[in-house]
Each structure stands twice: as C-alpha cells, then as structure tokens.
Amino acid sequence: HxxxxxxxxxxxxxxxxxxxxxxxxxxxxxxxxxxxxxxxxxxxxxxxxxxxxNVTGHPGMATGGSGDVLTGIITAMLAQGLDAVQAAAFGAYLHGLAGEQAAAARSGNPASLLAGDIIEAL
Known part of the structure; x- marks a missing residue:
C-alpha cells in the first residue's frame, strides 16, 4: 500500500x-x-x-481485507514450497485474477467488492 x-x-x-x-x-x-x-x-x-x-486486478479490490487475502495467498504459496519472490509474484497474480473474476460476477456493481468475494473467486 x-x-x-x-x-x-x-x-x-x-x-x-x-x-x-x-x-x-x-x-x-x-x-x-x-x-x-x-x-x-x-x-x-x-x-x-x-x-x-502484476497486470491482474480490478479497482473494486481497493477494499478493507483485500490485503489480508493477498497475504494468505502468498503464505499458501510459501507453504507449498515456492521461494519468497515466486510466492509474492504468483500470489499477487492469483489475487488480481480472483478480483477480476469476482468483479465480473458482480456485473451490476463491481466497485462494491468485499474481501470475501475475492476468496470465493479463488
């Protein structure tokens, strides 16, 4: 941030x-x-x-808890054996991609994403 x-x-x-x-x-x-x-x-x-x-993501991801989701994704990548740089880069990519998918699922109001929406899209 x-x-x-x-x-x-x-x-x-x-x-x-x-x-x-x-x-x-x-x-x-x-x-x-x-x-x-x-x-x-x-x-x-x-x-x-x-x-x-990172080229993935959506403006609706600028919401409380989104960074916590990113931290969890990166930590999961570390737990699977990726090194820190790989985990951070791949985690940021997956986080952004999930945000894009969550926004697409909210066709009426993609700006109102919640952290839980990003998790659900994973």
Whole structure:
C-alpha cells in the first residue's frame, strides 16, 4: 500500500507514487526483503534487484481485507514450497485474477467488492 510504504521509507505518499518501481527495488535490495507494493499495478521487488509488475486486478479490490487475502495467498504459496519472490509474484497474480473474476460476477456493481468475494473467486 503506498501510504504504508511512505511511512516505512520516510517519504510522502506522492513520492512513493512517482517512482513505485525504483523505490520498491531500492527498498528490497537495501533491506534484503521481498516486497509487494500494492496498487493498480502491484510491484513485486526481490532482494537481488529483480522487479515484477502484476497486470491482474480490478479497482473494486481497493477494499478493507483485500490485503489480508493477498497475504494468505502468498503464505499458501510459501507453504507449498515456492521461494519468497515466486510466492509474492504468483500470489499477487492469483489475487488480481480472483478480483477480476469476482468483479465480473458482480456485473451490476463491481466497485462494491468485499474481501470475501475475492476468496470465493479463488
């Protein structure tokens, strides 16, 4: 989440949004972490400098609990033996795809997605 990333990096949210890929890469390499910077195109950064941009998702996913669902998906991928970068990238992809499917199922009002809708679409 850009606001959370801003607090971690000691920046304004607008600064995070100006260079999401660069900031994610720098933070991940400097701190030796795998990072998922959520947003319209979530950025996944690896400690070795690799960066992936997720192309799945729907604006209706910007709802409370959606990040918790993403965390659960990534944790499930880790439990199945994927390394942290693979789990984060694949988890973000699956999360976004489920969000797209959940939104499509709500043809009348896809903007009103709930975290449970994303889980149900998995």
């Amino acid at each position: 850009p606001g959370e990333m801003a607090r971690l990096a000691g920046l304004a949210t607008a600064e995070v949004q100006r260079d999401r890929i660069g900031l994610a890469r720098r933070f991940a390499t400097e701190h030796g972490v795998t990072l998922v910077l959520k947003g319209a195109r979530s950025v996944i950064a690896a400690p070795d400098g690799r960066v992936y941009v």
